[in-house]
Amino acid sequence: MQEHDHSKCRSYLGSLSDYVDGTLCEELCKEIELHVAGCENCHVVVDTLRKTISLYHESATEAGEVPGLVRERLFRTLKLDDYLRH
């Protein structure tokens, strides 16, 4: 691997969230892209960070249901029994 300035890896750490969210300013974005292209470790960190976020994001689309009995008890607690049939 090509030798490069590892102090940069540390200095970009604070901007990583904004970078993967696409909310970082264009100038800093380009700087990071340039750095990541030449730094194998940072490349892996960015890719696996994106994958980490997407795995959790996908997990939210699956498990948003309240179990039937939990819903029933909730409606009874709120005295909404009349609307339980839905």
Add this chain to the structure above:
Amino acid sequence: MINQKNEISVEALRAGDREEFSRLVDAYSGPIYRLALKMLGIPTDAEDVLQNTFLKALQHLKDFEGRSSVSTWLYRIASNEALMLLRKQRPEISLSDAVQDDDSNSDYFPEQFTDWCCLPEDEFLSSESKAALDRAVGHLPETQRIVFILRDIEGLSIRETSEALDLNEAAVKTRLLRARLHLREELSTYYGERLDKRSK
């Protein structure tokens, strides 16, 4: 993420319309229960938070001024309920979290550099993998965990997360970054081992 397709009428809620309130409960109970379960890890605790959230919402509907959306308002109540329950159970946690918030990012410098993104998709869909995701979230300090759940699981924006937690946006961003780096580290260990097993 909360489905906002069927708009709830705040006017009807404030006027005491019970049917509208039941629609609110059905629209938002799924995400609120999921937040509570991810935060606390125990179904009976999550159910307590779910019930208390809607009881408090019902009690304070008159005070809801509509400055934030109904969903952000409910997330705010639910987050407070979940954090209160955690602190009641383990009062020492909040102090250690406060100390961590003052630390610099240096403690969060990545140590794992295995590229596990190339694992086949079925590896990420297994129940074992999903349990590993939940376990990793459970290991986060509570102040990072709630930010991560709201932002990256429930899909709130930084501003909405900041409103729900009554925390400034800079603090939300700091906690989010730390949570993400912490989770990436833990998942790298887990999926790195899966990668090793597959290559043997």
